[in-house]
Amino acid sequence: xxxxxxxxxxxxxxxxxxxxxxxxxxxxxxxxxxxxxxxxxxxxxxxxxxxxxxxxxxxxxxxxxxxxxxxxxxxxxxxxxxxxxxxxxxxxxxxxxxxxxxxxxxxxxxxxxxxxxxxxxxxxxxxxxxxxxxxxxxxxxxxxxxxxxxxxxxxxxxxxxxxxxxxxxxxxxxxxxxxxxxxxxxxxxxxxxxxxxxxxxxxxxxxxxxxxxxxxxxxxxxxxxxxxxxxxxxxxxxxxxxxxxxxxxxxxxxxxxxxxxxxxxxxxxxxxx
Numbered sequence: 001x002x003x004x005x006x007x008x009x010x011x012x013x014x015x016x017x018x019x020x021x022x023x024x025x026x027x028x029x030x031x032x033x034x035x036x037x038x039x040x041x042x043x044x045x046x047x048x049x050x051x052x053x054x055x056x057x058x059x060x061x062x063x064x065x066x067x068x069x070x071x072x073x074x075x076x077x078x079x080x081x082x083x084x085x086x087x088x089x090x091x092x093x094x095x096x097x098x099x100x101x102x103x104x105x106x107x108x109x110x111x112x113x114x115x116x117x118x119x120x121x122x123x124x125x126x127x128x129x130x131x132x133x134x135x136x137x138x139x140x141x142x143x144x145x146x147x148x149x150x151x152x153x154x155x156x157x158x159x160x161x162x163x164x165x166x167x168x169x170x171x172x173x174x175x176x177x178x179x180x181x182x183x184x185x186x187x188x189x190x191x192x193x194x195x196x197x198x199x200x201x202x203x204x205x206x207x208x209x210x211x212x213x214x215x216x217x218x219x220x221x222x223x224x225x226x227x228x229x230x231x232x233x234x235x236x237x238x239x240x241x242x243x244x245x246x247x248x249x250x251x252x253x254x255x256x257x258x259x260x261x262x263x264x265x266x267x268x269x270x271x272x273x
Contacts, residue, residue: 004034004043014052021052027065029055029072063087104222107259118214118226120233125266127208128166129194130187131156133201134173138181146170149186156201157188165189169248169266187246211266212239215250219258223247226265234269243268 024030032042058068137145166189174182196203216226250262
């Protein structure tokens with residue numbers, strides 16, 4: 001036991017706090033070489049400093065504890081490289097999220113600090129005939145599903161010799177997030193009396209009704225506050241949501257920059273509050 005060092009000295013050797021060392025012991029990452037049964041005091045061997053340094057480095061880049069445990073237990077350079085690459089992708093995704101947040105903060109600052117710059121109105125939406133395609137997707141595949149879906153619907157319109165009779169829109173039948181996938185219904189209004197070709201795109205009549213709506217100006221991935229504003233307004237005014245929401249795309253992303261995109265968020269509601 002001559003080579004054992006007490007936890008305080010081991011803490012200074014490894015630049016890990018005593019609290020951190022106790023935590024890593026509890027998490028089965030770095031167990032003491034010996035624990036005094038009478039005092040519960042922890043002792044380590046100097047050779048454990050290498051594992052402690054690996055833990056310190058991986059925690060410095062915010063790798064989850066359970067993943068660090070896997071990396072250290074496998075002790076395989078190839079597998080370790082794979083775990084590091086996975087974590088790099090995770091950090092890149094976080095960075096992209098933070099960059100989106102920063103851009104949105106700049107928008108709020110430019111608006112004079114107005115945090116909820118949305119006006120909610122109600123209006124009657126008439127019944128209309130649409131060419132529609134329903135696609136099922138997860139959160140990661142939403143953008144690809146929408147792009148491919150609109151291409152398919154536009155192709156069906158061309159095959160039918162029809163031209164759009166209004167702004168395109170998407171009905172979100174379920175909330176799609178990191179944990180939940182769901183259905184999107186991609187719709188383009190078409191003139192009455194035009195028959196669509198047989199296939200996955202269907203011609204259908206959508207009922208009209210009252211909607212609560214607001215218009216979002218800016219990138220599509222910054223639209224969440226518009227949804228929160230409309231649903232809050234609906235609750236505050238005693239209405240009930242009667243059907244899934246939709247996004248109506250008022251201009252073309254190929255013709256205007258992201259900050260100029262206009263998207264109307266509509267929630268069908270009961271007529272009387």
